[in-house]
Amino acid sequence: xxxxxxxxxxxxxxxxxxxxxxxxxxxxxxxxxxxxxxxxxxxxxxxxxxxxxxxxxxxxxxxxxxxxxxxxxxxxxxxxxxxxxxxxxxxxxxxxxxxxxxxxxxxxxxxxxxxxxxxxxxxxxxxxxxxxxxxxxxxxxxxxxxxxxxxxxxxxxxxxxxxxxxxxxxxxxxxxxxxxxxxxxxxxxxxxxxxxxxxxxxxxxxxxxxxxxxxxxxxxxxxxxxxxxxxxxxxxxxxxxxxxxxxxxxxxxxxxxxxxxxxxxxxxxxxxxxxxxxxxxxxxxxxxxxxxxxx
Numbered sequence: 001x002x003x004x005x006x007x008x009x010x011x012x013x014x015x016x017x018x019x020x021x022x023x024x025x026x027x028x029x030x031x032x033x034x035x036x037x038x039x040x041x042x043x044x045x046x047x048x049x050x051x052x053x054x055x056x057x058x059x060x061x062x063x064x065x066x067x068x069x070x071x072x073x074x075x076x077x078x079x080x081x082x083x084x085x086x087x088x089x090x091x092x093x094x095x096x097x098x099x100x101x102x103x104x105x106x107x108x109x110x111x112x113x114x115x116x117x118x119x120x121x122x123x124x125x126x127x128x129x130x131x132x133x134x135x136x137x138x139x140x141x142x143x144x145x146x147x148x149x150x151x152x153x154x155x156x157x158x159x160x161x162x163x164x165x166x167x168x169x170x171x172x173x174x175x176x177x178x179x180x181x182x183x184x185x186x187x188x189x190x191x192x193x194x195x196x197x198x199x200x201x202x203x204x205x206x207x208x209x210x211x212x213x214x215x216x217x218x219x220x221x222x223x224x225x226x227x228x229x230x231x232x233x234x235x236x237x238x239x240x241x242x243x244x245x246x247x248x249x250x251x252x253x254x255x256x257x258x259x260x261x262x263x264x265x266x267x268x269x270x271x272x273x274x275x276x277x278x279x280x281x282x283x284x285x286x287x288x289x290x291x292x293x294x295x
Contacts, residue, residue, distance in 0.1 A: 003256075003295050005287060006039030006067045006266040007032035008211070025049065029062045035283035038063070041104070041266050042095075043070035045087060052097035059098070067264040068102035068183075068209060069095045069150075071141070075107045076126055076134040076161055088141045092148040102209055102264075103150050104183050105141060107134065107160030109230055114159040117233070118224035120193055126161050134161065135174045142179045153181040153209045158191045159230040165194055172206060182206040185268065186247045187213030187239060191220060197251035204259040212252075212290070213268040214245035234270040241269060242286040253293055265295065 025048050032040045073084045116123035142152040186196040223233035
C-alpha cells in the first residue's frame with residue numbers, strides 16, 4: 001500500500017466519548033488493530049485519556065500510531081470560543097507528547113444546516129459577523145497549535161457552516177496557507193454535490209490530510225428529497241463501506257497518484273450509534289478494498 005491507513009472511531013456515529021454506546025478507549029484500539037489498521041484518529045474529544053505515558057504504552061502494545069487529533073465544535077458561536085480554545089490547548093499539548101503533528105478542525109453539525117445537506121442552493125449561510133468570528137476562532141486555534149508544532153487542517157463537513165464549494169473557497173481565502181491546511185473527505189464532498197476527484201485536484205496545494213468515506217446513492221437521494229437531517233440519514237445507512245456507494249475511488253486513486261499525495265488516509269463510516277453488529281466486518285471490508293487497489 002502506498003498510503004498509511006487509519007481508523008476513525010467516530011465511524012460509530014457518536015459525537016461524545018461519554019455516550020454509553022461508545023467503546024472503551026482500549027476497545028477502540030483493539031478494534032483498529034483487529035481490522036489491520038496502523039493508525040487511529042482521536043475523535044471525539046476525550047476518546048483517549050490525555051495522559052501521554054498511558055496512551056504511548058497502549059499504542060506501543062497495539063502497534064498503532066495516532067495520525068491526527070480532531071476538534072468538532074460550533075466554531076461560529078462567540079459564547080463557545082473560550083471553551084474551544086481551552087480544548088485546543090489541552091489537546092495540542094497532548095498531541096505533541098505522543099508525536100502527532102496534525103489537528104483536524106471542523107464546524108460541528110447543527111440543526112439549521114443539517115436539514116439542507118446536499119442542497120447548496122437552499123442552505124442558509126452564516127451572517128457576515130458570524131463568519132468573521134468563525135475565521136477568527138480557527139485562526140486562534142492555529143496559533144495555539146503552532147506553539148506545540150501542530151498543524152491545523154480544516155475539514156469541510158456535511159451539516160456544518162463550512163461545507164459547500166463557496167464556503168471552502170472563502171475559507172481558504174480568509175485563512176492563508178501559512179495559517180491552516182485542508183482535510184478533505186470524499187463522502188462529504190460527494191454529499192455536498194462536489195466531485196471528490198476534481199476537488200482533490202482543485203485543492204491539491206492545500207491538501208494535508210485525507211478522509212475516505214462513501215455514500216449510498218439511493219439513501220442520499222431519499223435524505224435530500226425528504227429533508228432528512230444528516231444524523232438521521234447516517235442512522236439509516238447513508239454512509240456505506242468503501243466501494244459500495246457513489247464515490248468513484250478509481251478516479252480518486254488516479255488523482256492521488258498524479259498529485260503525489262503520500263499522507264494518511266482515515267476511513268469513516270458513520271452509523272446508528274447502537275448498531276455495532278457489523279462494525280468490525282465493515283472496517284475490514286473497507287480496508288481490504290484499499291489494499292486490493294494498492295492505495
